[in-house]
Amino acid sequence: MTLPDRSREDGPSIVPVSLGDRSYSILIGAGLLGSAGTYADLPRAGACVIVSNETVAPLFVEALRRALGSLYERIHVVLLPDGEAHKDWPTLQRIFDSMLAEGCDRSTVVFALGGGVIGDIAGFAAACYMRGVPCVQIPTTLLAQVDSSVGGKTAINHPLGKNMIGAFHQPRKVIVDVATLQSLPERELRAGIAEVIKYGAVWDDAFLDWIESHMAQLLSRQTSALIQVVKRSCEIKAGVVGADEREGGLRAILNFGHTFGHAIETGLGYGTWLHGEAVGCGMVMAADLSLRLGFIDSEHVARLTRVIRSAGLPTQPPALGTERYLGLMRADKKAVAGHMRFVLLDRPGHAAVHAVAAPQVIETLERFAADA
Amino acid sequence: MTLPDRSREDGPSIVPVSLGDRSYSILIGAGLLGSAGTYADLPRAGACVIVSNETVAPLFVEALRRALGSLYERIHVVLLPDGEAHKDWPTLQRIFDSMLAEGCDRSTVVFALGGGVIGDIAGFAAACYMRGVPCVQIPTTLLAQVDSSVGGKTAINHPLGKNMIGAFHQPRKVIVDVATLQSLPERELRAGIAEVIKYGAVWDDAFLDWIESHMAQLLSRQTSALIQVVKRSCEIKAGVVGADEREGGLRAILNFGHTFGHAIETGLGYGTWLHGEAVGCGMVMAADLSLRLGFIDSEHVARLTRVIRSAGLPTQPPALGTERYLGLMRADKKAVAGHMRFVLLDRPGHAAVHAVAAPQVIETLERFAADA
Numbered sequence: 027m028t029l030p031d032r033s034r035e036d037g038p039s040i041v042p043v044s045l046g047d048r049s050y051s052i053l054i055g056a057g058l059l060g061s062a063g064t065y066a067d068l069p070r071a072g073a074c075v076i077v078s079n080e081t082v083a084p085l086f087v088e089a090l091r092r093a094l095g096s097l098y099e100r101i102h103v104v105l106l107p108d109g110e111a112h113k114d115w116p117t118l119q120r121i122f123d124s125m126l127a128e129g130c131d132r133s134t135v136v137f138a139l140g141g142g143v144i145g146d147i148a149g150f151a152a153a154c155y156m157r158g159v160p161c162v163q164i165p166t167t168l169l170a171q172v173d174s175s176v177g178g179k180t181a182i183n184h185p186l187g188k189n190m191i192g193a194f195h196q197p198r199k200v201i202v203d204v205a206t207l208q209s210l211p212e213r214e215l216r217a218g219i220a221e222v223i224k225y226g227a228v229w230d231d232a233f234l235d236w237i238e239s240h241m242a243q244l245l246s247r248q249t250s251a252l253i254q255v256v257k258r259s260c261e262i263k264a265g266v267v268g269a270d271e272r273e274g275g276l277r278a279i280l281n282f283g284h285t286f287g288h289a290i291e292t293g294l295g296y297g298t299w300l301h302g303e304a305v306g307c308g309m310v311m312a313a314d315l316s317l318r319l320g321f322i323d324s325e326h327v328a329r330l331t332r333v334i335r336s337a338g339l340p341t342q343p344p345a346l347g348t349e350r351y352l353g354l355m356r357a358d359k360k361a362v363a364g365h366m367r368f369v370l371l372d373r374p375g376h377a378a379v380h381a382v383a384a385p386q387v388i389e390t391l392e393r394f395a396a397d398a
Numbered sequence: 399m400t401l402p403d404r405s406r407e408d409g410p411s412i413v414p415v416s417l418g419d420r421s422y423s424i425l426i427g428a429g430l431l432g433s434a435g436t437y438a439d440l441p442r443a444g445a446c447v448i449v450s451n452e453t454v455a456p457l458f459v460e461a462l463r464r465a466l467g468s469l470y471e472r473i474h475v476v477l478l479p480d481g482e483a484h485k486d487w488p489t490l491q492r493i494f495d496s497m498l499a500e501g502c503d504r505s506t507v508v509f510a511l512g513g514g515v516i517g518d519i520a521g522f523a524a525a526c527y528m529r530g531v532p533c534v535q536i537p538t539t540l541l542a543q544v545d546s547s548v549g550g551k552t553a554i555n556h557p558l559g560k561n562m563i564g565a566f567h568q569p570r571k572v573i574v575d576v577a578t579l580q581s582l583p584e585r586e587l588r589a590g591i592a593e594v595i596k597y598g599a600v601w602d603d604a605f606l607d608w609i610e611s612h613m614a615q616l617l618s619r620q621t622s623a624l625i626q627v628v629k630r631s632c633e634i635k636a637g638v639v640g641a642d643e644r645e646g647g648l649r650a651i652l653n654f655g656h657t658f659g660h661a662i663e664t665g666l667g668y669g670t671w672l673h674g675e676a677v678g679c680g681m682v683m684a685a686d687l688s689l690r691l692g693f694i695d696s697e698h699v700a701r702l703t704r705v706i707r708s709a710g711l712p713t714q715p716p717a718l719g720t721e722r723y724l725g726l727m728r729a730d731k732k733a734v735a736g737h738m739r740f741v742l743l744d745r746p747g748h749a750a751v752h753a754v755a756a757p758q759v760i761e762t763l764e765r766f767a768a769d770a
Contacts, residue, residue, distance in 0.1 A: 115491070122563060126558040126562060127558070129729070154526075154563045154564060154565060157552075157553065158644070181529065184498060186498040191526045192526060192528075193529055194530065
């Protein structure tokens with residue numbers, strides 16, 4: 027893979043997502059958020075709604091509001107509390123309440139301004155409000171920029187499971203302004219890099235090399251490195267989603283590290299570990315399981331673990347106890363008829379879904395001293 | 399239109415709904431519900447869920463459970479309270495809670511057994527559970543059989559409006575067993591006939607004639623008349639939905655009578671008038687408005703009113719006050735940028751959506767002494 031090292035693009039990079047009449051573009055650049063031109067081709071309407079949270083809004087909402095001012099007569103802002111703990115029904119209901127109180131109709135455009143939680147909940151609100159209104163994703167975390175804002179998955183959590191209630195609702199456009207990453211807390215930047223590493227692991231071994239050799243530039247938030255890494259990640263995600271929108275098969279490989287990761291998140295309580303941290307550690311565990319099944323060698327496990335560690339991500343899971351891990355993983359959305367299903371590495375840069383029997387999963391859990 | 403007057407079909411009638419990879423069939427007959435063969439071509443899964451209510455379940459749930467017994471290892475029944483007042487989030491949440499507690503996965507099939515409320519809420523649950531699981535509609539009211547079970551519209555109500563939160567989620571199959579209508583309360587049968595009359599009014603003037611001349615057989619629940627009327631209604635609905643799944647244009651004509659009707663329902667509080675009663679009266683009002691705009695003559699208004707009255711449906715709206723009606727109709731989902739939109743009759747058997755200015759709407763409201 028060649029990733030040209032231009033320090034500045036002439037215009038934004040555009041990654042198309044091809045989904046028939048639901049196709050859209052991902053715009054990637056620095057300084058896009060506050061530019062009216064970014065939004066010029068969006069559907070017109072009397073009103074739009076900016077959904078954001080109390081952390082992100084003070085940083086970007088005024089710039090967005092100014093940029094949208096010439097396009098929408100009425101701009102409503104719905105501010106939600108920050109955090110995964112609020113990705114729930116009462117918070118979703120606040121969006122519906124505001125939209126109905128403000129007289130929003132079927133043409134109203136919803137802008138999701140924030141990280142993955144905002145994208146998921148605002149996207150789900152757009153999916154359900156009057157059975158669907160247009161949505162534009164403006165992700166402001168690296169994790170949302172490379173993953174959750176692309177592909178149309180929206181959801182809220184249920185007390186019995188993460189992302190259990192949701193919809194596929196493709197956005198009209200995704201606007202990735204890497205300038206928003208300059209204010210991102212260090213820990214969230216590192217968590218976002220976990221998903222970037224995932225793309226290398228499951229799809230593009232050369233990209234994994236590139237990530238490893240550019241980790242310093244990524245961690246120091248060099249604009250050109252951020253643009254390159256977001257662009258390549260989005261290209262991979264767009265390709266996979268375009269081939270399998272509703273996760274009938276291929277798309278599931280993007281859940282590499284997520285079965286262990288979700289168990290960690292749910293087991294500790296949402297928000298104790300960041301999603302990307304749990305996925306980072308989950309990838310190390312899934313790589314170990316891939317090794318145990320004879321798909322990859324220990325050298326590749328060591329390399330992947332090294333890259334994850336170099337991003338400052340945890341590689342040792344919390345000691346929840348083997349039984350608790352198994353119970354959580356059997357309740358995973360990917361589980362079918364009680365069988366645990368894992369995305370495993372077949373070879374460097376390639377992954378597939380496998381049903382795995384409990385004894386082998388237990389070996390991996392014990393290897394990491396995950397027992398309580 | 400010719401409607402052969404066979405008293406018994408050899409097998410069920412099949413009306414196809416053509417929606418590409420979301421196509422499905424409507425099966426219409428007497429005695430289908432309890433026959434295992436009815437379900438033979440449905441997706442297999444470890445579990446299925448029957449969603450019903452406390453009124454319908456005692457009548458049909460055991461027959462359905464027996465018929466499904468050879469197809470699904472686990473059959474869970476979720477019983478909801480009866481009535482439009484419960485088409486809300488807490489009731490929807492009960493379905494999610496049960497499905498998660500029972501370990502339902504992405505392959506679980508949801509059977510909606512009941513009237514329009516059950517179809518809407520169970521359909522919406524299926525649309526959102528793990529971002530979508532298969533749904534089969536088994537409508538047990540005439541209204542649901544000819545209207546809400548076909549076309550994929552699902553929703554719950556919001557305190558500020560009916561059906562405001564929902565999704566388009568096409569069923570895998572619709573099973574219409576007209577034998578279920580034998581136990582339907584008289585008032586609900588009549589309410590269902592309102593939607594049947596609607597199809598004649600907006601699409602097929604000869605069908606309107608047929609309905610008028612067969613009203614006695616319909617009201618006495620003659621099986622062959624019921625099969626004929628459901629079949630022709632479903633054919634019309636399937637044709638309209640196939641041409642315009644997401645209500646971009648044509649499908650909106652099926653809302654004839656609904657703008658006034660929803661205002662009546664919301665204004666009185668859900669459940670005071672049945673949906674079909676409100677729609678029946680709303681059609682009389684919409685016909686009057688069509689006349690005022692010069693689209694149809696007074697003779698056609700009188701004929702439509704006569705048919706609606708012969709079904710035992712109300713033709714005089716409640717006196718909510720003109721201002722209240724206008725406020726309710728401006729909040730209707732069909733309203734765009736505050737303009738009221740009505741489905742109006744252009745000529746017998748034909749309808750289209752029109753934006754109408756307040757003064758003409760007020761004339762209609764005053765004609766019916768709808769002022770408080």
